[in-house]
Amino acid sequence: MxxxxxxxxxxxxxxxxxxxxxxxxxxxxxxxxxxxxxxxxxxxxxxxxxxxxxxxxxxxxxxxxxxxRHLVRKRFGFLTTESAVSFDLDDGRWRAPPYAAHTxxxxxxxxxxxxxxxxxxxxxxxxxxxxxxxxxxxxxxxxxxxxxxxxxxxxxxxxxxxxxxxxxxxxxxxxxLSAGATELGIKEVYRLDAGRIEERFGVGPGEGHAEEWVTGLFPPGVMGGGFLYTNRDTLSLGVILNIGSLFSRGIASHELVERFRLHPAIASRLRDAELVEYGAKLISSxxxxxxxxxxxxxxxxxxxxxxxxxxxxxxxxxxxxxxxxxxxxxxxxxxxxxxxxxxxxxxxxxxxxxxxxxxxxxxxxxxxLDRVKWNLRFHTAYPRFATELFHALMSESGGRKQHLRRVARTAQRAAGISSSDLLRDGLSFLRDL
Ligand SMILES: Cc1cc2nc3c(=O)[nH]c(=O)nc-3n(C[C@H](O)[C@H](O)[C@H](O)COP(=O)(O)OP(=O)(O)OC[C@H]3O[C@@H](n4cnc5c(N)ncnc54)[C@H](O)[C@@H]3O)c2cc1C
Missing domain, CATH: 3.50.50.60 (FAD/NAD(P)-binding domain)
Structure with missing residues (x-):
């Protein structure tokens, strides 16, 4: 038949x-x-x-x-409870048609x-x-x-x-479908008019901005990242969490989204935006x-x-x-x-x-890859290291100036990263990422 x-x-x-x-x-x-x-x-x-x-x-x-929107800028950064360090890629190749990526x-x-x-x-x-x-x-x-x-x-x-x-x-x-190989994505969509999006994110009509953050602001042991993307007249915001790291922590995933959303580096862009949609989905990665x-x-x-x-x-x-x-x-x-x-x-x-x-x-x-992505230090110590390092490089404290080597050493100590861990992680970043 x-x-x-x-x-x-x-x-x-x-x-x-x-x-x-x-x-x-x-x-x-x-x-x-x-x-x-x-x-x-x-x-x-x-x-x-x-x-x-x-x-x-x-x-x-x-x-x-x-x-x-067509993407013209990508940002990657680290958040700690009180600070943020980020890098922007404003790529000229993304500005002309055919555009490389779209939200x-x-x-x-x-x-x-x-x-x-x-x-x-x-x-x-x-x-x-x-x-x-x-x-x-x-x-x-x-x-x-x-x-x-x-x-x-x-x-x-x-x-x-x-x-x-x-x-x-x-x-x-x-x-x-193990906890290590499965992530939980939670996403919220906020309405904000196009003009305000363009003003707050420094993009022109039709242009888009996307950012990914390593969120060193979750409770100890919880690993994940946050994202914020510009749409036409909405913003997509969310977190992606390592499911295994959530087990038996007694914390609801929506509280983690809230921590990300309320961080000053994020919240300032969401002012007066209205929540219109939310959802959650597994990612087998x-x-x-x-x-x-x-x-x-x-x-x-x-x-x-x-x-x-x-x-x-x-x-x-x-x-x-x-x-x-x-x-x-x-x-x-x-x-x-x-x-x-x-x-x-x-x-x-x-x-x-x-x-x-x-x-x-x-x-x-x-x-x-997971050796880097789900290395707990990547989610706790390195965000602290990055903010301490750039704080020292970019501010004036009244004391004597230090060479980068000394500044990095001080930041490493403040973040609690041992030299052997730093070496091991450095090699792993180069090899696995
Ligand atoms: C929070 C989050 C952020 C992400 N960000 C990005 C990003 O920025 N860029 C990117 O490229 N990817 C991103 N991804 C990943 C991306 O969403 C997925 O890789 C993509 O959707 C995979 O497409 P798919 O067609 O394989 O599966 P899906 O998009 O999941 O589609 C599967 C379809 O099958 C249907 N279905 C399921 N079961 C049945 C059934 N039994 N019978 C009939 N229909 C069924 C579902 O309803 C669905 O429509 C993200 C994912 C998440 C969760």
Whole structure:
């Protein structure tokens, strides 16, 4: 008996929409299923989108997709309870079209992408929370929802972090979703008129600013970072927390967002802004959170469901990997359709494509990133070190001037970093970051 579709894609996020668009453009009869009442309704990113990969399927995406602002400045810094040290990259290359990156709100972008999938010929059905994969022995042949089975020779799982479909199968043993490899993102959106955003962040109309902070202001042992991004007439603010470090601390995650939001370096930009939206989402980040396999008989897994989020404390990039892996899964599915073969050995092309396009190398090469990112000193001692160091360099105390070597030594002592830790961490930063 024939299948209902050539391919089924589960999840209309960035990865699933990209896959569905490419499949439809390639002439496949594709079904895109989304559990949210509409695509984007359940999605959440910071979010800065590095959208080069989208141009492969939508050459005019940057002009047509509802993006917020094009990025002209990125800030990275350290916060302590009372101070902040930060570095700005004002990159001239980002100021001229085609812009490198845009801030986005997923409710808008994903809904637009799903419409592009529909326009290309895909069947897009929202409000369908797929219950499980339809297994025929070791072979996946579509999905099951509400007692109904929809079949296809290839199913692409693009259902995001904590993929329920993958969790309940051999694709992703639950043990892999460990506290160390899983982060909790909490985000708030504040309305503020465009003119005030431009004045407070020093950007022109249409220009955007994004900042990431290592937040040395959480209770002892809690590790995480904060972000603040400019949208058209809203600000996206949030924290990303190491879940393991939250266990048994007795602190609610919203209190941590509040600490970040109320820090003077942040609060001054949020004055009179009105909270309009908030949400939380898991992030499966890095090599440790990868599934047991990226493909098998009749299935491939893409985007967050495959753990493709690169987050090192300075950047968080997941949407670009979701799009790229979704596209590579789609190309593989198109080739398997031509070959009339969706066996694991045919779909092994997907892994080869993940290698060739740099996705697997990016995650494998940075396998030890967590040694820096989740080094407790990075979240406690180094913010203190940075603020002490720059305080001494940038102020006048009435005493004698000191050479940098002495100033750094004093800051190191004030931050409680031993010389052996400093050496070890320095080597780790150079090697793992
Ligand atoms: C706080 C935060 C900040 C971030 N900031 C950035 C950033 O600045 N830049 C960046 O590039 N990335 C950022 N990311 C990461 C980025 O959001 C993800 O990498 C990206 O959304 C992954 O896309 P995806 O399509 O794989 O998954 P998702 O966007 O999660 O989409 C999965 C889709 O599948 C649907 N779904 C799930 N289960 C089912 C089911 N059973 N049936 C049907 N549908 C289902 C969901 O509703 C959803 O629409 C951030 C993430 C967080 C949480």
């Amino acid at each position: 024939g299948d209902d579709f050539d391919a089924i894609v589960v999840g209309a996020g960035m990865g699933g929409c990209a896959a569905a668009i490419r499949l439809a453009q390639g002439g496949a009869n594709v079904l895109l299923l989304e559990r949210g009442v509409e695509p984007g309704a359940k999605n959440l990113s910071g979010g800065v989108l590095w959208g080069n990969d989208l141009a492969r399927i939508l050459p005019r995406w940057a002009e047509e997709m509802p993006v917020e 986005v709100l997923r409710a808008r972008t994903d809904a637009w992408l799903a419409r592009q999938a529909e326009a290309a010929g895909a069947t897009v059905v929202p409000a369908v929370p797929v219950e499980r994969l339809n297994w025929d022995g070791n072979v996946v042949r579509g999905v099951v929802q509400g007692g109904e089975t929809m079949t296809a020779p290839v199913t692409i799982l693009a259902d995001g972090a904590n993929s329920r479909l993958a969790l309940s199968t051999p694709i992703r043993p639950a043990a892999r 890095g090599w440790a959170s990868r599934p047991a396999a990226f493909h098998g008989d009749g299935w491939m897994v893409a985007g967050d469901a495959a753990g493709f989020v690169f987050s090192n404390g300075i950047v968080i990039q997941g949407m670009n990997y979701a799009v790229r892996s979704g596209l590579e899964a789609a190309e593989t599915a198109l080739a398997s359709r031509t070959a009339k073969d969706a066996s694991a050995s045919r779909l092994a092309e997907y892994d080869a494509r993940l290698e060739r396009t740099g996705i697997l190398p990016d995650f494998r090469d940075f396998e030890s």
